[in-house]
Amino acid sequence: MKIIMLGAPGAGKGTRAAVIAEHYKIPHISTGDIFRANIKEGTALGLEAKGYMDQGLLVPDELTVKILLDRVAQDDCRDGYVLDGFPRNIPQAEVLDRELDKLGDAVDYAINVDVSDEVIVDRMAGRRACLKCGATYHVKYVPPEKEGICDKCGGELVLRHDDAPETVSHRLKVYHEQTKPLIDFYEAKGVLKSVDGTGDVKNALKDIVDILG
Numbered sequence: 001m002k003i004i005m006l007g008a009p010g011a012g013k014g015t016r017a018a019v020i021a022e023h024y025k026i027p028h029i030s031t032g033d034i035f036r037a038n039i040k041e042g043t044a045l046g047l048e049a050k051g052y053m054d055q056g057l058l059v060p061d062e063l064t065v066k067i068l069l070d071r072v073a074q075d076d077c078r079d080g081y082v083l084d085g086f087p088r089n090i091p092q093a094e095v096l097d098r099e100l101d102k103l104g105d106a107v108d109y110a111i112n113v114d115v116s117d118e119v120i121v122d123r124m125a126g127r128r129a130c131l132k133c134g135a136t137y138h139v140k141y142v143p144p145e146k147e148g149i150c151d152k153c154g155g156e157l158v159l160r161h162d163d164a165p166e167t168v169s170h171r172l173k174v175y176h177e178q179t180k181p182l183i184d185f186y187e188a189k190g191v192l193k194s195v196d197g198t199g200d201v202k203n204a205l206k207d208i209v210d211i212l213g
């Protein structure tokens, strides 16, 4: 099963993708996580990606597409995967389509996690990420047990550069201009499904299983 998560930054794609991945036993592939891992390791890719990410811009397609295609070509992706953060514009979606088509394959579902801009802004301002393992929390909605400390690994929780308010408004603009058109793109292919992104995360699995079976 090949699933794509759509939605604004901070809509909760990642949380839902993780639930899907666990339930269907397929890898959860987040391009944002791949970039952040590279930044942490100080690779050339990480260095290049960071410049764009900190400004709320998309990392150029040449870089992003190559990374994604390498990742989905790995063995653990044979039975499918859930993509979180890719594609983020029509050209990326077209490359993915073309590559899948070569294998006689196609995207099974594109799940749009629907949330208004106002909710997004509120969520991002309170979002905190673990410096060590990348886990995310929210000061109001998903607080860690101990303030400022990651439940999973004990790492320090910080406001990510790209969650700073001015970067968030830029990311939303990029979302509306470049990513939102993917909703129509996948609707036209008959694979679009929608979930309410303001629904309780505890019901995320039920919401998804209701849709995907």
Ligand code: ADP
Pocket: 008, 009, 010, 011, 013, 030, 031, 032, 033, 035, 052, 053, 054, 056, 057, 058, 059, 060, 064, 084, 085, 086, 087, 088, 092, 162, 171
């Ligand atoms: P969010 O969904 O909250 O925006 P992500 O972790 O998915 O967070 O992405 C963080 C940043 O990584 C994006 O703002 C962008 O700069 C970069 N990025 C992630 N995926 C892509 C992609 N498919 N194409 C271009 N840039 C990407």
Ligand code: ZN
Pocket: 130, 131, 132, 133, 134, 135, 150, 151, 152, 153, 154, 155
């Ligand atoms: Zn952690």
